[in-house]
Amino acid sequence: MAVQKYPDANLSIAERVAALVGEMTLDEKIGQMTQVEKNSIPPQDVGKYFIGSVLSGGGGYPQPNTPAAWFDMVNSYQEYALNTRLAIPILYGVDAVHGHACMNGATVFPHNVGLGATRNAELVRQIARATAEELAAVGIFWNFAPTVAIPQDIRWGRTYEGFSENTELVARLGSAYVRGSQGEQLDAPSSVLATAKHYMGDGGTPWKTSQTWNFLLDQGDTRLDEPALRKIHLPPYISAVQGGVMCVMPSYSSWNGLKMTAHKYLLTDVLKGELGFEGFLVTDWNAVPQLSPDYFQAVVLAVNAGMDMVMVPYDYKQFISTLRDAVQRGDVTERRIDDAVSRILRVKMLLGISGRPSVHPTSFSEVGATEHHSLARRAVRESLVLLKNDAHTLPLSRDIRTVLVAGKGAHNLGMQCGGWTIEWMGIDGNMIPGTTILQGIKNKLLAHTQVIYTQSAELSGAEAEALSSSPVDIGIVVVGEAPYAEGVGDREDLGLSADDIALIEWVRSKCHKLIAILICGRPMIITDQLPLMDACVCAWLPGQEGEGIADVLFGDHPFTGRLPYTWPRRMAQLPFDFQHLGEGDQAPLFTYGFGLPTKSA
Ligand code: BGC
Ligand code: BGC
Numbered sequence: 001m002a003v004q005k006y007p008d009a010n011l012s013i014a015e016r017v018a019a020l021v022g023e024m025t026l027d028e029k030i031g032q033m034t035q036v037e038k039n040s041i042p043p044q045d046v047g048k049y050f051i052g053s054v055l056s057g058g059g060g061y062p063q064p065n066t067p068a069a070w071f072d073m074v075n076s077y078q079e080y081a082l083n084t085r086l087a088i089p090i091l092y093g094v095d096a097v098h099g100h101a102c103m104n105g106a107t108v109f110p111h112n113v114g115l116g117a118t119r120n121a122e123l124v125r126q127i128a129r130a131t132a133e134e135l136a137a138v139g140i141f142w143n144f145a146p147t148v149a150i151p152q153d154i155r156w157g158r159t160y161e162g163f164s165e166n167t168e169l170v171a172r173l174g175s176a177y178v179r180g181s182q183g184e185q186l187d188a189p190s191s192v193l194a195t196a197k198h199y200m201g202d203g204g205t206p207w208k209t210s211q212t213w214n215f216l217l218d219q220g221d222t223r224l225d226e227p228a229l230r231k232i233h234l235p236p237y238i239s240a241v242q243g244g245v246m247c248v249m250p251s252y253s254s255w256n257g258l259k260m261t262a263h264k265y266l267l268t269d270v271l272k273g274e275l276g277f278e279g280f281l282v283t284d285w286n287a288v289p290q291l292s293p294d295y296f297q298a299v300v301l302a303v304n305a306g307m308d309m310v311m312v313p314y315d316y317k318q319f320i321s322t323l324r325d326a327v328q329r330g331d332v333t334e335r336r337i338d339d340a341v342s343r344i345l346r347v348k349m350l351l352g353i354s355g356r357p358s359v360h361p362t363s364f365s366e367v368g369a370t371e372h373h374s375l376a377r378r379a380v381r382e383s384l385v386l387l388k389n390d391a392h393t394l395p396l397s398r399d400i401r402t403v404l405v406a407g408k409g410a411h412n413l414g415m416q417c418g419g420w421t422i423e424w425m426g427i428d429g430n431m432i433p434g435t436t437i438l439q440g441i442k443n444k445l446l447a448h449t450q451v452i453y454t455q456s457a458e459l460s461g462a463e464a465e466a467l468s469s470s471p472v473d474i475g476i477v478v479v480g481e482a483p484y485a486e487g488v489g490d491r492e493d494l495g496l497s498a499d500d501i502a503l504i505e506w507v508r509s510k511c512h513k514l515i516a517i518l519i520c521g522r523p524m525i526i527t528d529q530l531p532l533m534d535a536c537v538c539a540w541l542p543g544q545e546g547e548g549i550a551d552v553l554f555g556d557h558p559f560t561g562r563l564p565y566t567w568p569r570r571m572a573q574l575p576f577d578f579q580h581l582g583e584g585d586q587a588p589l590f591t592y593g594f595g596l597p598t599k600s601a
Contacts, residue, residue: 157489
């Protein structure tokens with residue numbers, strides 16, 4: 001690779017970058033600034049157009065979806081890059097936002113909302129490290145994570161991608177993630193470039209300010225004065241930059257009417273200037289055409305605002321010829337191009353991509369490693385928030401005669417894992433490795449316990465009969481949200497579905513003690529159902545280790561999680577005015593930080 005062409009160890013990276021840029025043609029430079037989605041480009045075009053980066057969007061897995069196929073896919077592009085005149089490697093990017101969950105077999109960790117509930121920065125660092133190891137094992141050295149949004153309105157479909165509504169907590173956990181992913185040294189074998197996203201104010205958009213599709217909040221317009229913007233939304237970027245983050249993804253959203261993708265002041269003056277950010281900026285997916293109906297204008301605006309790489313992601317030929325045109329006409333200066341390319345090359349050199357030990361395609365032992373599963377299970381345990389626990393219902397004894405486990409979330413890894421799992425919008429059912437909540441519970445129980453499982457109130461045969469004769473000791477109902485991602489998850493109503501409510505009422509009538517487990521990317525309206533429950537646990541989107549839930553239900557470990565978001569009593573309270581939360585009946589149902597503790601048995 002380029003680094004080998006300029007291997008002079010006496011030269012600094014800055015000098016090597018300068019020497020390399022000095023040799024590059026305009027086409028080679030523009031290629032470096034181009035990021036293409038893998039299904040939109042044949043590998044040989046990476047060589048032909050000097051493409052700098054390829055990505056898998058949500059659901060961008062190879063066939064078959066195995067580590068070996070991922071490795072081969074990435075390297076099929078890499079081969080062409082390394083065969084170009086200057087042999088500059090591509091950086092392949094993915095959204096491993098809760099583990100590299102798009103790859104079947106990878107460890108699927110809780111989404112950030114659950115990590116926010118743990119309050120545990122060291123745990124977050126370890127999860128980022130484990131994720132980086134699983135990425136590096138298949139030849140991927142760039143993760144579009146962490147999301148350091150500060151979601152201010154939980155109706156937003158990306159609330160679960162954020163750690164918390166609290167700026168200080170997000171800053172703390174976000175920088176821990178950066179440290180974990182990038183490691184001590186960016187060129188260490190399993191260090192992976194992190195991306196702080198989406199800069200900035202993505203979590204601050206008011207209701208119905210979005211102009212994208214039928215979104216309500218996502219990609220909207222954050223309307224705040226500059227001191228408020230800086231106070232609420234900037235701190236995680238300050239921490240991330242201080243922690244060495246080398247990539248930032250500006251947001252689709254706007255600040256006071258101007259799209260972040262074109263926001264020269266916030267991108268160039270504040271982030272690169274004032275904060276001293278030395279890495280590169282990558283646009284969000286297809287964000288450039290949003291800037292203007294005139295594509296030429298849109299490209300000029302984005303690049304001149306400070307965008308270094310453009311996630312095109314489809315028509316790279318159009319992007320390349322448009323940017324070339326803009327440079328030739330003087331609308332974008334060569335100086336701006338050289339700055340963008342230098343930033344990208346600098347990161348590639350720091351990562352030492354081609355110097356990484358090559359993986360043996362038959363051994364992917366890092367992927368889904370036992371230690372990573374244990375880490376995920378621990379994260380699940382620490383993320384659970386106990387909202388109600390009357391008469392010490394929890395922890396449960398192992399010695400129960402009869403248990404009824406019900407609900408669409410009880411035996412469904414897809415629902416447990418949420419969005420960005422195999423597919424962009426997640427999956428339904430148990431097609432990936434892992435342990436469901438039902439299996440976790442069964443594994444704890446003694447052999448003589450009778451476990452009845454049903455998704456819905458429709459039961460027949462012996463089980464229906466068993467339930468009609470006398471109530472079971474314990475009813476466990478697992479309800480909540482089906483997977484979604486981004487603005488598709490924007491919701492006007494966060495109430496439980498009619499089916500879930502009916503199921504809770506039905507299980508209540510069949511058991512002595514009712515425990516509800518919520519699988520959800522954000523608080524839901526449970527005010528009317530709470531009185532029916534003896535205990536209520538919010539499990540967020542825990543990922544593949546359902547056993548972690550059973551560990552805490554049965555008291556092998558205590559409940560320690562605390563709410564990362566204020567929990568509303570009714571929808572009309574949203575969005576919260578955090579400075580003036582009401583009292584009494586006007587108060588939230590549960591305050592930020594709430595969580596009942598238990599002792600382990
Ligand atoms: C999302 C980003 C993501 C990108 C690439 C966009 O739609 O907003 O968070 O990194 O797609 O998948
Ligand atoms: C991609 C996502 C992207 C979305 C936005 C999806 O097909 O997989 O990464 O964010 O499109 O349009």
